[in-house]
Amino acid sequence: MKNKKFILKVLFFLVIVGIVILSALVCYAYFSPKINVKKSNQMYIYDNNNKLIYTGSTTKKWADIKNISNNVLNAFIASEDKNFYKHKGFDVFRIMKALFINGKSGKIVQGASTISQQYIKNLYLDFDKTWSRKLEEAVLTLNLEMHYDKEEILEGYLNTINYGQGNYGIEDAANYYFNKSAKDLNLDEAIILAAIPKNPSKFNPVTNLKNTKKRGKYIASKMLEQGYITDKDYKNLFKNDIQIYGKRTSNNLNTLMYYQDEVIKELENIEEIPSSLAKTGNLKIYTNLNMDVQTTLENSINSYMLDDETEVAAMVINPQDGSIIALSGGRDYQNSQFNRATQAKRQVGSTMKPILYYAALENGLTAATTFRSQKTSFVFSNNEIYNPQNYNNIYGNQNITMAAAIAYSDNIYAIKTHMFLGNDTLVKEAQKMGIKAKLQNNVSLPLGTNEISMSDFANAYTTLASGGYKRNLHYINKVESDDGATLYEYKNYNNLLLDPNCVYILNELLTSTYNSNFINYNKPTALSVQNQISHKYALKSGSTGNDYWTIGYNKNVLTLVWNGNDKGGDLNSKYSRISKNIWASTSEKVLENLKEDSWYEVPKNIVAVPLNPITGEYDENSKTLFYFINGTQPTY
Numbered sequence: 001m002k003n004k005k006f007i008l009k010v011l012f013f014l015v016i017v018g019i020v021i022l023s024a025l026v027c028y029a030y031f032s033p034k035i036n037v038k039k040s041n042q043m044y045i046y047d048n049n050n051k052l053i054y055t056g057s058t059t060k061k062w063a064d065i066k067n068i069s070n071n072v073l074n075a076f077i078a079s080e081d082k083n084f085y086k087h088k089g090f091d092v093f094r095i096m097k098a099l100f101i102n103g104k105s106g107k108i109v110q111g112a113s114t115i116s117q118q119y120i121k122n123l124y125l126d127f128d129k130t131w132s133r134k135l136e137e138a139v140l141t142l143n144l145e146m147h148y149d150k151e152e153i154l155e156g157y158l159n160t161i162n163y164g165q166g167n168y169g170i171e172d173a174a175n176y177y178f179n180k181s182a183k184d185l186n187l188d189e190a191i192i193l194a195a196i197p198k199n200p201s202k203f204n205p206v207t208n209l210k211n212t213k214k215r216g217k218y219i220a221s222k223m224l225e226q227g228y229i230t231d232k233d234y235k236n237l238f239k240n241d242i243q244i245y246g247k248r249t250s251n252n253l254n255t256l257m258y259y260q261d262e263v264i265k266e267l268e269n270i271e272e273i274p275s276s277l278a279k280t281g282n283l284k285i286y287t288n289l290n291m292d293v294q295t296t297l298e299n300s301i302n303s304y305m306l307d308d309e310t311e312v313a314a315m316v317i318n319p320q321d322g323s324i325i326a327l328s329g330g331r332d333y334q335n336s337q338f339n340r341a342t343q344a345k346r347q348v349g350s351t352m353k354p355i356l357y358y359a360a361l362e363n364g365l366t367a368a369t370t371f372r373s374q375k376t377s378f379v380f381s382n383n384e385i386y387n388p389q390n391y392n393n394i395y396g397n398q399n400i401t402m403a404a405a406i407a408y409s410d411n412i413y414a415i416k417t418h419m420f421l422g423n424d425t426l427v428k429e430a431q432k433m434g435i436k437a438k439l440q441n442n443v444s445l446p447l448g449t450n451e452i453s454m455s456d457f458a459n460a461y462t463t464l465a466s467g468g469y470k471r472n473l474h475y476i477n478k479v480e481s482d483d484g485a486t487l488y489e490y491k492n493y494n495n496l497l498l499d500p501n502c503v504y505i506l507n508e509l510l511t512s513t514y515n516s517n518f519i520n521y522n523k524p525t526a527l528s529v530q531n532q533i534s535h536k537y538a539l540k541s542g543s544t545g546n547d548y549w550t551i552g553y554n555k556n557v558l559t560l561v562w563n564g565n566d567k568g569g570d571l572n573s574k575y576s577r578i579s580k581n582i583w584a585s586t587s588e589k590v591l592e593n594l595k596e597d598s599w600y601e602v603p604k605n606i607v608a609v610p611l612n613p614i615t616g617e618y619d620e621n622s623k624t625l626f627y628f629i630n631g632t633q634p635t636y
Helices: 002-031 070-080 092-105 115-124 131-147 150-158 170-178 187-198 209-225 231-235 256-268 275-280 291-304 349-362 402-408 411-421 423-432 454-465 500-514 527-532 575-590
Strands: 043-046 052-056 283-287 311-318 323-328 345-347 370-373 398-401 451-453 476-481 486-489 538-543 547-553 558-564 606-610 625-629
Touching: 052 256, 070 115, 070 150, 070 187, 070 209, 115 131, 115 150, 170 187, 187 209, 209 231, 256 283, 256 291, 256 323, 256 476, 291 311, 291 323, 291 575, 311 454, 311 575, 349 402, 349 411, 349 423, 349 454, 349 500, 349 538, 349 547, 370 402, 370 411, 398 402, 402 411, 402 500, 411 423, 451 454, 454 500, 454 547, 454 558, 500 527, 500 538, 500 606, 500 625, 527 575, 538 575, 547 575, 558 575
Parallel strands: 043 283
Antiparallel strands: 043 052, 283 476, 311 323, 311 558, 345 451, 370 398, 476 486, 538 547, 547 558, 606 625
């Protein structure tokens, strides 16, 4: 009996405490300033010409509730919050039901957030499940309910939801998916849009209409239960073909969202901007995106890629400051949001060799250093035998220069150089240039057998393209608050990592890959683009059987292109040329209106000597100049 009285007293005490806390929250919310919902959670992204190219986390096309189809309103209320017009921000019975079901199952299988709560999360909060965050959510939800009527809340909610494919807000979503206004959406279309926010990737009607319809059927069943539609409406749902438009009237590039995704990721990692503000603040983000180059990149991809499942990734970078001016993570963002430029790790093939040859130059070898190009078996102390091969088994069967080895991408020369330097030299050099991937210290490393992401690999190439300086690759140039205050601005700095003399020599050596003077027992690997380029580039291609790479640069542009299949497998050999064509057309676009010379200034300590391009013998009539640090040039 005493225990029962004690329990009742405890329960009574908890009820009183709960009432006091709730009353305090209500009073605080009531007397707090009215939150400005239309100015919250806005994010504007601009290109490098300060032109608005994207509005995220809210929509610039704010739709008045009177201009939103009743089909939309009913679909969302039925599926998300059937008691929306009855509660004051929190559905107590729904919360109790969810607690019971989740407790019984031992895991979270049902949520209880109301539309008001979801709206607050969209506007102001991240999704941390801490008690402080829950308390903040409760206060803001009460504030919302105290100062706005239900129609205003529902209107704001529908205008801030993520509908996938970069569409935030019902009007943008209606325009994008159905090429019509939100007020003109029929029942089928409204239910399709209501299905997306649950999981914008899984229920993407552009790529997975079947999944979206399945979710839509569930929403329709809720609408039927609650009297929003009739049995006839439910039975006739999706009987007619649904035409998905899937386009934008402006900035309608299939690859543009890859860039925008990376901007958001970078924003969330800028220390000067709190994570909560990065996710929910009113921000103006000024990026390095060059829309002309992005358009050219996409057009090149569409023009050159074959009608198959082969994918593409590309990055265009300004080596002078590390700004990323264009990006493609795949052929079409609508079909796959996986960014192959930043998320995929692939073998890089012979594009690893320039790092090796820089290390060789830094350790005393020269452009005219020769090794014998012939079929070779390398035998190690543990009797392990390594038998690398040149492409198509073509060998000079003679001593060839480093310049010729680069022109032909001679694997035997590369392995001999690697072994001469010591296996750990290449690993250390790659790390010094900025590669973060853990590289295996093995004999085949110069042939690109390690897997590296393009964005990671670009760190090393940016160091070479900059003349030896460390550059931080970045998408964002500046971030401002909605009142114009600068919150963050990128600052470039000149931290010299490499020997400028060796970098210059390497960059000159990499022009041999498309130099017809090197046509001999073999042909330069990038000779096919010689007539497509009007500027001088350091250029290297690479292949692995499953991958084709083309990477080229000068002081004003660095472009990386990859082709391959997501699941591996052999590629059509045409992609060897396709990757080069995409690279050439895109790089040339960057330099289209450039008035100054795009090549590097010759360092004072560098001398040029005319040599035979293959043997390295002195030839005063040779059209091929070899570059040396003064004092290391051969004497004849």
